[in-house]
Amino acid sequence: MAENTIALASFILTLMVFSYLLGDVPLIGNLYRIAVYIFVGMTAAFTLIVSYEGLILPYLQDIQDQSTSWTALGWRADIYIFFTALLFVLLLLLKPVKSLTWLTNSVFAVVIVVGASVGLVGALTGTLFPLLYATAALPEDFMTNFSALVDTLLIFVGTMTGLYYFHYQARAGPDGSEGQSRVGRGFRHIGKVFLVTALGAIYASTLLTSLTILTERIGFLFQFGA
Amino acid sequence: MDEEFNWLEYSESMEATAGDGEAPGKSRGLRRFLPGRPSLPRLRRGSRAASGPPSASDILEGQDERALADLDERLRALRERSVAASQPAAPAHQALYDVDDLLASPDLQSKPGGVISAVALSKAQERQVEMLRDIVGGPSQSQGTGGDRQLPVFSLDAAPRLLGTALLILVVCLPFVSSDYAEGELPPSVFPEDRHGPRDMYNLLDNLSRDDYVLVGFEYGPTAAGELDLLADLLLRHIFAQRVKPLIVSSNPIAVVHAQNVIKDINRSLSSADAQLVHGEDYFLLRYLPGGALGLRELSENFADIVRISARGLPTGLEFAALEEMTELLLIAESAEVIRNWVEQVLPEAEGSRLLVATGYAAQPLAQAYAEGMEQIVGPLFGIRDAFTYGEKLRATFGAFVSVEPPVGPVIEPAPVNAESDSQAELPRATQAEIEDAPATALPQPTETAPPTATPFMTDTPPAPTLTPLPTDKPAPTATEASIRIVEVTSDQRVNIRLGPTTVHDILALGYKGDMFEVIGSNGDGSWYQILLPAGVEAWIAAFLVEERVVSASEFAGAQDSASASESAARAVMQLGFTLRLGKNRPRFYQAQPPPSGDRPELALHRDRSLETPRLQAMTLGTLAAVLVIVFGNTIYALRGLLRGPRAQGR
Numbered sequence: 001m002a003e004n005t006i007a008l009a010s011f012i013l014t015l016m017v018f019s020y021l022l023g024d025v026p027l028i029g030n031l032y033r034i035a036v037y038i039f040v041g042m043t044a045a046f047t048l049i050v051s052y053e054g055l056i057l058p059y060l061q062d063i064q065d066q067s068t069s070w071t072a073l074g075w076r077a078d079i080y081i082f083f084t085a086l087l088f089v090l091l092l093l094l095k096p097v098k099s100l101t102w103l104t105n106s107v108f109a110v111v112i113v114v115g116a117s118v119g120l121v122g123a124l125t126g127t128l129f130p131l132l133y134a135t136a137a138l139p140e141d142f143m144t145n146f147s148a149l150v151d152t153l154l155i156f157v158g159t160m161t162g163l164y165y166f167h168y169q170a171r172a173g174p175d176g177s178e179g180q181s182r183v184g185r186g187f188r189h190i191g192k193v194f195l196v197t198a199l200g201a202i203y204a205s206t207l208l209t210s211l212t213i214l215t216e217r218i219g220f221l222f223q224f225g226a
Numbered sequence: 227m228d229e230e231f232n233w234l235e236y237s238e239s240m241e242a243t244a245g246d247g248e249a250p251g252k253s254r255g256l257r258r259f260l261p262g263r264p265s266l267p268r269l270r271r272g273s274r275a276a277s278g279p280p281s282a283s284d285i286l287e288g289q290d291e292r293a294l295a296d297l298d299e300r301l302r303a304l305r306e307r308s309v310a311a312s313q314p315a316a317p318a319h320q321a322l323y324d325v326d327d328l329l330a331s332p333d334l335q336s337k338p339g340g341v342i343s344a345v346a347l348s349k350a351q352e353r354q355v356e357m358l359r360d361i362v363g364g365p366s367q368s369q370g371t372g373g374d375r376q377l378p379v380f381s382l383d384a385a386p387r388l389l390g391t392a393l394l395i396l397v398v399c400l401p402f403v404s405s406d407y408a409e410g411e412l413p414p415s416v417f418p419e420d421r422h423g424p425r426d427m428y429n430l431l432d433n434l435s436r437d438d439y440v441l442v443g444f445e446y447g448p449t450a451a452g453e454l455d456l457l458a459d460l461l462l463r464h465i466f467a468q469r470v471k472p473l474i475v476s477s478n479p480i481a482v483v484h485a486q487n488v489i490k491d492i493n494r495s496l497s498s499a500d501a502q503l504v505h506g507e508d509y510f511l512l513r514y515l516p517g518g519a520l521g522l523r524e525l526s527e528n529f530a531d532i533v534r535i536s537a538r539g540l541p542t543g544l545e546f547a548a549l550e551e552m553t554e555l556l557l558i559a560e561s562a563e564v565i566r567n568w569v570e571q572v573l574p575e576a577e578g579s580r581l582l583v584a585t586g587y588a589a590q591p592l593a594q595a596y597a598e599g600m601e602q603i604v605g606p607l608f609g610i611r612d613a614f615t616y617g618e619k620l621r622a623t624f625g626a627f628v629s630v631e632p633p634v635g636p637v638i639e640p641a642p643v644n645a646e647s648d649s650q651a652e653l654p655r656a657t658q659a660e661i662e663d664a665p666a667t668a669l670p671q672p673t674e675t676a677p678p679t680a681t682p683f684m685t686d687t688p689p690a691p692t693l694t695p696l697p698t699d700k701p702a703p704t705a706t707e708a709s710i711r712i713v714e715v716t717s718d719q720r721v722n723i724r725l726g727p728t729t730v731h732d733i734l735a736l737g738y739k740g741d742m743f744e745v746i747g748s749n750g751d752g753s754w755y756q757i758l759l760p761a762g763v764e765a766w767i768a769a770f771l772v773e774e775r776v777v778s779a780s781e782f783a784g785a786q787d788s789a790s791a792s793e794s795a796a797r798a799v800m801q802l803g804f805t806l807r808l809g810k811n812r813p814r815f816y817q818a819q820p821p822p823s824g825d826r827p828e829l830a831l832h833r834d835r836s837l838e839t840p841r842l843q844a845m846t847l848g849t850l851a852a853v854l855v856i857v858f859g860n861t862i863y864a865l866r867g868l869l870r871g872p873r874a875q876g877r
Contacts (some may be wrong), residue, residue, distance in 0.1 A: 021391055030289075041446075043480055047621075050479040050537060054513035118523050118571070126570030127596075134599030176298070200592055204793040207852055208587040209453060212610055215398055215844040216452030222402040 011224045013038070014217050132159075158194040165191030234587075278426040386433060386862075390855040397851040399757075408848030412839060413611040415618035423605045424612060425482060427582045428619055430604060431461070435468035438553035441579075443568055444488075447480040450560035453586045456560045457613040458488055461584060464620060465556075466492070466503060473544070474550070477521045477564070482514050482537050510544060511537040519567045525549070526575035549576045556582045562589040569596055569603065580604050584612075601722075601729070614842065629755045647733040708779040713755050713772035715741040727754035727766045737767065742785050745774065 008099050015116040016035035019028050088107045095104045164187040180188070230450045260747030341666060400407035402849055417424045434440065442462070446454050465472050478481050489509065494503050525532055530550040536542050546552075554569065555576055559565050565585060573581050583593045583605035593606035607616060715737045722729075722736055727749040737743070743757035754766045755774070 006829075044449075046483050047479040050482050050514050050517065054482070054535065054537045056538075057765070058513070058535050059538075110689075115517070115520055117685045119388070119519050122519065122567070123611055125248065127566060131595065131599045158593030172300075176299075198591070202588070205587040205590055208609070208849065211398070211845050211848040211852065212587065213450075213452040215841045215848060216396075216610075218398055218844065219402060221839045 007224060011221065013223060018217075040189060157190065160189045161191035161195045162198075163191070164188060241424070256817065283396070325487065336437055386859065393855065394848060394851050396725050398844045398848040401840040401847060405840075406845065407852070408840070408843045412842055413614040415615065415622070417612075417615055417619070423594075424607050424616070426604045428464075429586075429608060430580065430582060430618065431464050432468070432623070434465070434468045434470045434553060438468075438470050439464055440470055440472045441549070441552040441555045442472045442474045443555065443557040443559065443564075444474050444476045444481050444485040444562035444571075445478055445564045445568075446558060447478055447484050450586055451484065453609060454558060454560060454584070456610055457584050457616065459492065459609060460613055460616050460620060461556060461558065461607075463492060463615075466508065467620075470553075470554075471507075473510045473512055474481070475515060475525060475532070477515040477518055477567070479514045479516075482511065486537075504581060505536070506542065510542050511536055512542070513539070519571055522567050522571040526572045529575075550561075550578055552576060552579050554582060556584070559589060560586050562592040565589055565593055565596070569600075573602060576602075610842065610845075611837075614838065646702045694863065700842060709776050710779055710782045711745045711774065711776050712742045712782055713745050713757060713767065713769075713774050715739050715767075715771060716773045717771040721767065721771045723757070723759070723765045723767050725765065727756070729768075737771075742777070742782060743772075744782070 013035050016031040020032040059078075059082065063075070063082050065075075065128075077207050091103045091107045094100045164184070167184070167188075170180055172178055179185075228767040238351065243823075259805050360361055392802050401409070417428075430442075442465075444458070446458075462472065474482075474485050476485065489503060496502060506509060510533070512533055514537060515525055515532070518523070526549055532547055533546050534541060549572070555568075555572070557568050559567065559568070565583060568581065581603045583597065583603060584607040585593050587609045590606060590608040593608065596603045607613070717739060721737045723743075743755075746758050748754060748758035748769070749756075749766075753769050755772065756764060756766055759765055
């Protein structure tokens with residue numbers, strides 16, 4: 001019974017979402033909106049539940065017991081972390097007060113700066129350097145395998161010119177004009193080709209994702225109707 | 227040299243050199259930004275008129291206050307260009323989009339009101355967004371002011387879009403209503419030979435043992451369920467079938483809930499009540515990781531703390547010191563950003579483990595680049611096409627599981643190449659036919675009558691490299707005892723043992739420091755050794771990872787015995803006929819044996835093939851239709867441009 005109810009609700013909600021194809025017209029357009037509101041509301045509710053059950057509640061329980069610790073740093077550290085978090089929460093709640101917005105911003109600043117620094121280090125050590133090493137490493141049959149040779153050259157040229165495309169430094173010419181050298185412009189053009197090809201591939205992949213999800217939903221509708 | 231460099235004087239002298247024509251006595255350089263000066267930025271004249279050195283933000287604020295005349299020629303030219311770029315562009319339909327416009331560097335504009343809300347779109351960015359909206363057919367902001375704007379559904383301008391949408395929907399629906407429109411081939415039943423990533427992924431998961439733990443990053447929610455549910459379902463079933471306990475974690479709270487639903491679906495499909503998967507015993511759903519990349523960073527650095535608490539806030543009873551105790555990491559993610567976060571934040575702390583990646587089509591380009599560029603990343607599997615193939619492999623393996631006599635003695639012949647179906651031989655069709663005939667709700671159960679060599683899964687044809695005879699100038703240890711030339715793994719990291727002497731060959735087994743293997747040859751330049759695995763299967767290992775030695779037969783046998791003894795319950799991997807060693811710091815060998823009766827839990831794929839096949843065909847037709855619509859639309863667009871061109875010139 002419960003499964004049938006869930007299936008029926010899914011069927012109706014799917015139809016409501018597909019009503020978007022008919023446009024944002026009165027009545028029909030509202031069906032799409034209602035479905036989206038339900039989804040957003042459910043998402044927010046589940047996020048709250050998961051955060052409360054898995055994060056906040058265990059933490060609150062834990063800091064009451066000196067014999068246990070949320071972190072490996074010990075109970076005392078838990079207390080410090082708790083009050084720091086509490087302070088940040090209170091500062092965030094001051095957001096509506098115009099004159100105290102700078103306090104809220106300072107919390108955002110901490111979060112953004114820490115996030116950016118973690119992301120930067122990760123991007124360098126986790127992505128850029130490893131992929132640079134991989135690009136620089138020649139395959140074992142580099143000289144004998146034509147396809148490996150072409151592949152390696154493509155990767156090398158694509159990487160180099162793609163990065164060069166984002167090189168905006170210009171130099172002043174004798175007439176005061178600014179611009180890049182012919183070689184630089186050539187690199188930029190080649191890099192543009194690689195970038196556009198990559199963007200096209202990503203766009204095509206995204207299109208395929210959309211089609212996959214579309215076929216899944218249409219398949220569900222046919223299955224329900226069968 | 228001891229004199230300290232004075233930035234204030236330097237900046238003044240630079241401006242004086244530039245000759246900006248300022249009135250005498252007026253502050254120059256950085257000094258103008260110091261407190262108390264007439265040119266103090268407006269914001270600092272207020273509540274924050276404290277003394278102290280100027281900050282970067284002060285200087286930036288000061289730049290806003292400078293008169294245009296104060297700017298030098300280059301800055302003025304730059305400003306004029308930016309002003310010109312901010313002017314309204316020509317209507318999007320009148321000109322082809324220039325790539326430079328789409329790739330132009332961001333020109334963020336700050337507005338008061340907070341760090342987050344301060345980031346607003348500049349005019350240039352708004353134009354780019356407008357172009358993208360126009361390209362993808364989204365609602366245009368320039369046509370209205372807010373979200374209450376009514377879409378021009380029935381207007382003439384919207385007709386092509388509606389027509390394209392109707393055509394796409396019609397084409398996608400056709401395969402569901404009639405098999406006459408079944409266009410395109412179904413995905414293969416086995417992964418092609420040149421797709422080593424998915425094959426390695428399958429093999430690594432299939433070679434796990436019940437003492438292993440796999441950390442599963444479940445990073446997709448209901449919005450990607452249509453694309454990734456099948457893949458996640460199969461991967462989790464495969465892990466459960468190995469009696470491995472997955473530790474499921476996510477930086478997306480909704481994904482935590484969705485993971486519960488996927489496992490519920492698996493439980494629902496299991497016929498026996500005894501086979502139900504139980505949280506805390508068969509799997510662990512760990513607490514959600516807030517903060518995106520920060521949460522993942524916490525996972526990698528405070529792994530011991532995170533595994534203690536489940537998603538429901540209850541203690542899990544798990545005790546792990548570090549992330550590297552995980553045998554493998556499996557990531558099922560919907561977005562490229564999440565994959566990048568896992569690679570950047572989690573993987574560096576998981577030495578010795580691999581990251582097996584399953585994702586959707588949209589994130590596939592990035593995942594593919596990672597897998598090809600980094601040895602530690604395996605895969606990717608992507609989309610329902612790979613899910614289909616993965617399911618066929620599982621079905622072939624589990625469905626044809628037969629009871630055969632355990633191989634005796636150290637030499638086990640690898641399965642015949644023709645019987646292997648990875649090379650698109652006969653098996654895919656046979657399997658396909660078998661599947662079509664099979665009931666849709668369960669895997670075919672093992673039968674005694676099936677031939678033992680029906681579906682050996684991973685037996686690629688090893689290449690036939692030129693074998694170089696081993697040097698014979700090294701003396702044997704003793705004159706009376708037979709000596710064996712071996713290689714001993716010297717790398718501190720887990721090393722790959724492969725089917726052939728290149729890194730593109732499939733991974734057959736894994737080796738750890740101190741492992742010994744008998745050498746039977748090497749490739750031409752000596753960069754790879756051909757070795758004999760204890761079960762008698764030939765494989766290859768890179769020479770720089772090992773040290774070649776000559777040992778007595780008894781010493782080698784002793785080493786092999788001690789290693790074998792550490793695995794109390796020998797277990798069949800499949801009918802692979804090779805020996806595998808897995809699990810960091812838990813050495814054990816898996817001897818090729820038939821699976822003990824009932825050892826493998828029910829896998830029960832329960833896939834409704836009557837729906838899956840039209841789905842794949844609908845996707846193929848939909849892709850064709852989308853390409854046609856794009857090509858047709860652009861052709862019309864180009865023709866209109868050509869026809870209007872002469873008229874415009876005439877005017």
